[in-house]
Amino acid sequence: MSADLISLIGNTPLVQSRSLVTKPGVRLLFKLEGQNPGGSVKDRAALNMIRSGLERGEIGKETRLIEATSGNTGIALAMIARLYGLHIELVMPENATRERVQTMQAYGAKVILTPASEGIEGSRDYAQAQVQQGGYKMLNQFGNPDNWKAHYKTTGPEIWRDTEGQVTHFVSAMGTTGTIMGTSTFLKEQNPDIQIVGVQPDDASSIPGIRKWPEAYLPDIYSPERVDRILEVTEVEARAMSRRLASEEGIFAGMSSGGAAAAAVRLAQELDKGIIVSIVCDRGDRYLSSDLFDA
Numbered sequence: 001m002s003a004d005l006i007s008l009i010g011n012t013p014l015v016q017s018r019s020l021v022t023k024p025g026v027r028l029l030f031k032l033e034g035q036n037p038g039g040s041v042k043d044r045a046a047l048n049m050i051r052s053g054l055e056r057g058e059i060g061k062e063t064r065l066i067e068a069t070s071g072n073t074g075i076a077l078a079m080i081a082r083l084y085g086l087h088i089e090l091v092m093p094e095n096a097t098r099e100r101v102q103t104m105q106a107y108g109a110k111v112i113l114t115p116a117s118e119g120i121e122g123s124r125d126y127a128q129a130q131v132q133q134g135g136y137k138m139l140n141q142f143g144n145p146d147n148w149k150a151h152y153k154t155t156g157p158e159i160w161r162d163t164e165g166q167v168t169h170f171v172s173a174m175g176t177t178g179t180i181m182g183t184s185t186f187l188k189e190q191n192p193d194i195q196i197v198g199v200q201p202d203d204a205s206s207i208p209g210i211r212k213w214p215e216a217y218l219p220d221i222y223s224p225e226r227v228d229r230i231l232e233v234t235e236v237e238a239r240a241m242s243r244r245l246a247s248e249e250g251i252f253a254g255m256s257s258g259g260a261a262a263a264a265v266r267l268a269q270e271l272d273k274g275i276i277v278s279i280v281c282d283r284g285d286r287y288l289s290s291d292l293f294d295a
Contacts, residue, residue, distance in 0.1 A: 006083065009036050009043045010154045014162045014277065019248045020265050025273040028264055030251060031159065034283035038076040041155075041281040045178050046076035048150035049139045050084060059137060061085055066136040068092070068123035070175070070208060071100040072282050073141050078107035089136075091123040099286040121217050143220035147178035148185070155179065156186025159277050167194060168274040171264040173210040173256040174198045174230075177222040179279060184226040198227045199263040205235035209256030209281065231263040238262060242284070242292060252284035255292055 014029045021028035033041035053059040065088040067077055074090040081088040088109050092100070095116035104111050114122045130136045141147050159167055170187060172180040177198075184196040201207045210233075213219065235255075242258030245251040257280040264278035284293065 005037055006047060006080070009038075009047055011158060012036060014159070015249075015251070017249060020244065020261070021268045021276075023268060023271075026268050026271050026276070027274070028268050028276045028278065029163070030245075030249070030261070030278055030280045031155075032251070033279060033281050034253060036076075038072075038079045039283045039286065040072035040076060041179055041279060042072040042076040043080070044150040044154055045141060045147040045176075046073060046080045048153070049141065049144050049146040050077070050080050050086070052146045052149075053139065054084065059086070059139075061087075063087070064136050065089065065139060066091065066127050066130050067139050067141065068120065068127040069141075070120050070123075071096055071286070072209065073176070074109070074111075075100060075103050075107070075286075077139070078104040078109035081109065082107045091127045093119055093123055097287060098289045103286070120211070121214070124217065141176050141178065142217075145221060147176060148182035148221050151179050151182025152186045153182075156183040159183065160187060160190050163275055163277065165190065166275050167277050169195045169197060169264075169267060169271075169276040171197045171199065171231075171260050171267065171276060171278040173207075173260045173279065173281060174200055174222075174227075175209050175211055175256070177219050179281070181221055181223060181226055188226070195228045196226060197263065197267060198230045199260045200230055200232050201238075201259070202232040202234050205233070205238070207233070207235055207238045207255050207259050209254065210238075210259050231266065233259045233262045239292060241265070245280070246284060246293070251280060253280045254282050254284055254287050257281050 012035045017028040036043040068091045091112045094113035131138045187194045200212045238255045238259035241262040
């Protein structure tokens with residue numbers, strides 16, 4: 001039976017760690033978001049932001065969309081905008097991996113690169129300036145409730161269903177914070193005792209997809225009370241765990257997934273009993289031009 005591409009977004013598998021956590025009574029489950037058609041967890045938010053905007057009449061085929069992205073959201077938006085016949089321009093730092101830029105362009109999006117020295121903050125500033133000058137509309141993944149609501153509608157219910165309500169801890173990298181906000185909201189409604197663990201880089205580290213935002217750039221959708229605990233990881237830890245995920249678990253993923261997995265393994269060492277679900281947010285093939293997997 002054939003399926004529409006959009007219907008394939010979500011319902012990603014959970015797989016149990018084979019070697020990273022073998023402690024009796026503790027299970028670490030990885031949710032493989034790279035299985036989405038656009039290759040990352042951001043397919044969920046991109047679909048919900050675009051579809052909800054269309055349903056409310058806030059955007060249409062004449063709208064010139066613009067969005068700042070570090071990569072995965074841009075790819076997802078480029079794919080889904082093309083499916084709905086929408087024009088979109090994506091703004092990202094010039095040091096983004098070439099695979100990401102090429103993938104967005106392959107879907108038909110226009111890509112604008114901002115100085116690497118300004119980071120994603122510079123890309124956000126550029127996109128906002130274009131909106132203020134007129135002629136553009138921004139979906140604003142950092143402040144759009146449809147971002148976190150995508151995970152309230154899908155990611156949280158899937159985890160609850162697939163663990164048969166036995167999940168005790170949820171671990172997620174924090175970027176826009178949409179994944180952790182929406183999943184936390186749903187899971188806490190089912191069982192307030194479920195612990196929600198966010199992952200951030202330490203002050204000396206730079207990990208694509210995970211941020212410790214300056215106050216001025218803190219995502220508007222972020223509510224700190226929805227996160228029970230924040231664990232910091234180093235870039236060294238995130239890189240090493242990305243390689244271990246591939247070589248030991250057969251899970252090929254990027255550095256933010258490695259950071260989340262490193263935090264989840266550390267958490268597992270503290271527990272005598274529990275079921276931990278950690279988000280593997282994308283696939284490793286979009287990092288091959290970087291040095292992430294260099295021997």
